[in-house]
Amino acid sequence: MPSPAGASESGLSRALQTALRSLEDSKAENIVSIDIQGKSPLADYMIVASGRSHRHVTAVADHLLRSLKEAGFGSARVEGLSGADWVLIDAGDIIVHVFRPEVREFYNIEKMWQAPDLEEETVH
Template sequence: MTENLLQIAYKAIDDKRGEDIVVLNMQNISLLADYFIICHGNSDRQLQAIAKEVQDKAEESGYNIKRVEGFDSARWILVDLGDVVVHIFHKDERAFYNLERLWGDAPQLDVQ
């Protein structure tokens, strides 16, 4: 079930041209979620479009959105889907926060 949600979120990001999509397997590393998806966009509007698409596609498939943070400022939008947490960054903020390095011990998954 979690893998299905992961695929839905990944495809939604890809459909809205999210860039450099990275999936981290957070199982046995964090209690926050099983997977983090990290991506970036190049404008506030693109970030908001990605976040909206993730929410819409998850809800259409029967999943609940736990919480969305940062939508209005659109610099770092977090979409909490429960077992999957999506981090949508503006390009500059992604480089600054560098979650991939912060969670460097988490294995990256190849999701297509």
């Protein structure tokens, strides 16, 4: 559930920590947290993680959804759970992508979001 406008920094930090802890508890692999504040209006943070198989991706996503709900962050929107190659969980200020390793490597979305901002590097 998206957080209300002006959500507190501590609430965002708690949501981020809840998500990261859940992913670690589920034995998700190669967990990367990316601060996208000011880069996208979609969220403040993006987390990218991998599961070892379709079954593991499903288990990681299910555990994360349950953890967020139990921590009081409501029901997140989910896409891709039925195929379990790439599951997207939109928890408002945090977007989580859980991939099978070969799918993650193919799309390589964290590279795109971690790329330097070209406007900032332009010399006038």
